[in-house]
Amino acid sequence: MAKPACLIRAEQPLATDLTAADRSTISLAGSASSRLRDVVFVVNPRGSNGRTGEQWKKLLPYITSRLGSDCNICESLTSGPCHAIDITREAIREGAQAVVAVGGDGTLHEVVNGFFWGGEPVASHDPKSSHKTALGLIPLGTGSDFARTYGWKNDPHDAIERIAKGLRSRIDVGVISGESGDPHYFINEADIHLSAKAGYYASRYKKFGNLCYVIGALQAFFRHQNRDLRIKVDGGEWEVCSQVTALCVGNAKYFGGGMKIAPNADPSSGNFEVVILQDFRWHDFILNLHKLYNGTHLSVKNVFSRSVQSIEVEEIIPSDSIYVQSDGEYLGFLPRKFCILPGAIEMIC
Numbered sequence: 211m212a213k214p215a216c217l218i219r220a221e222q223p224l225a226t227d228l229t230a231a232d233r234s235t236i237s238l239a240g241s242a243s244s245r246l247r248d249v250v251f252v253v254n255p256r257g258s259n260g261r262t263g264e265q266w267k268k269l270l271p272y273i274t275s276r277l278g279s280d281c282n283i284c285e286s287l288t289s290g291p292c293h294a295i296d297i298t299r300e301a302i303r304e305g306a307q308a309v310v311a312v313g314g315d316g317t318l319h320e321v322v323n324g325f326f327w328g329g330e331p332v333a334s335h336d337p338k339s340s341h342k343t344a345l346g347l348i349p350l351g352t353g354s355d356f357a358r359t360y361g362w363k364n365d366p367h368d369a370i371e372r373i374a375k376g377l378r379s380r381i382d383v384g385v386i387s388g389e390s391g392d393p394h395y396f397i398n399e400a401d402i403h404l405s406a407k408a409g410y411y412a413s414r415y416k417k418f419g420n421l422c423y424v425i426g427a428l429q430a431f432f433r434h435q436n437r438d439l440r441i442k443v444d445g446g447e448w449e450v451c452s453q454v455t456a457l458c459v460g461n462a463k464y465f466g467g468g469m470k471i472a473p474n475a476d477p478s479s480g481n482f483e484v485v486i487l488q489d490f491r492w493h494d495f496i497l498n499l500h501k502l503y504n505g506t507h508l509s510v511k512n513v514f515s516r517s518v519q520s521i522e523v524e525e526i527i528p529s530d531s532i533y534v535q536s537d538g539e540y541l542g543f544l545p546r547k548f549c550i551l552p553g554a555i556e557m558i559c
């Protein structure tokens with residue numbers, strides 16, 4: 211079975227102390243003023259197959275002119291997977307007004323994980339500080355699925371206007387715990403089995419844009435076997451879910467580059483929408499693909515949806531053939547429990 215590219219462990223003590231190199235990646239693009247609050251832009255130059263970095267270079271002068279009189283613009287380019295987590299933690303500790311993820315869902319996922327450490331929200335070093343750091347997003351990824359729930363396009367100018375207005379809304383965050391108990395956070399979707407395997411393969415074909423998800427799904431069906439799982443919802447009794455093709459825990463509506471998998475999910479509701487596909491074959495997937503994209507698949511035979519605050523999942527016969535991803539990032543283990551943290555982050559919406 212494939213190994214995850216990077217395992218985010220929010221309790222890793224290493225992450226508390228940033229190296230000088232980490233600090234130096236946060237640079238001020240405008241003229242810094244101590245009166246103004248910092249807005250830290252965490253940019254993945256490799257997002258969308260390198261297009262994010264190119265777009266960012268053109269965007270920075272506009273951001274400086276649009277926002278520079280109200281805040282210190284801090285630019286921080288990530289050097290590789292997981293770097294965005296450390297940058298975010300450091301920015302929050304230094305009292306940033308906002309940390310803005312610039313890239314796709316993977317970058318947003320890492321920034322969200324940077325809002326937590328040791329199972330707790332990260333706080334400013336300054337005990338007198340009363341403000342909370344907000345999360346912002348300039349969606350510039352391949353799928354940019356989280357943004358779709360809000361109707362946001364990959365249009366950076368719209369995103370900059372949202373940041374300029376600065377309206378905040380509390381949104382829920384999902385927390386995943388494995389056997390070791392190390393928490394791992396997600397903001398969009400966590401999903402198990404076929405869809406996660408499809409996402410894993412899709413990541414190899416990002417140069418084809420959104421088509422990567424269809425290629426990934428077709429490849430995932432090759433040698434795919436549905437699995438019997440048991441689930442426990444909101445601490446109730448264990449229930450058997452036979453022949454599960456995919457189980458999706460939606461905090462927001464979309465995954466896989468625009469599939470509206472959890473059409474009733476709302477990141478401000480305090481609940482996940484869990485959608486379970488059972489006993490699907492590749493031809494069921496093809497026949498219902500248009501319904502998955504427009505969110506009308508809940509009426510299809512063997513598709514079940516429910517609103518939950520927590521769900522525990524186990525394989526009835528343990529195997530190492532179950533793929534799991536959170537926000538499109540491959541996890542590499544079947545976590546025990548998915549719980550909602552209501553209103554855990556203030557987002558610039």
Ligand SMILES: Nc1ncnc2c1ncn2[C@@H]1O[C@H](COP(=O)(O)OP(=O)(O)OP(=O)(O)O)[C@@H](O)[C@H]1O
Nearest residue numbers: 257258289290291313314315316317351352353354
């Ligand atoms: N400097 C870097 N070099 C290579 N990979 C990086 C770098 N910085 C971040 N990454 C990794 O790139 C991955 C993908 O980035 P991102 O999600 O921004 O773009 P995307 O995959 O094109 O978009 P989407 O996830 O919306 O489909 C992230 O998971 C992150 O770990």
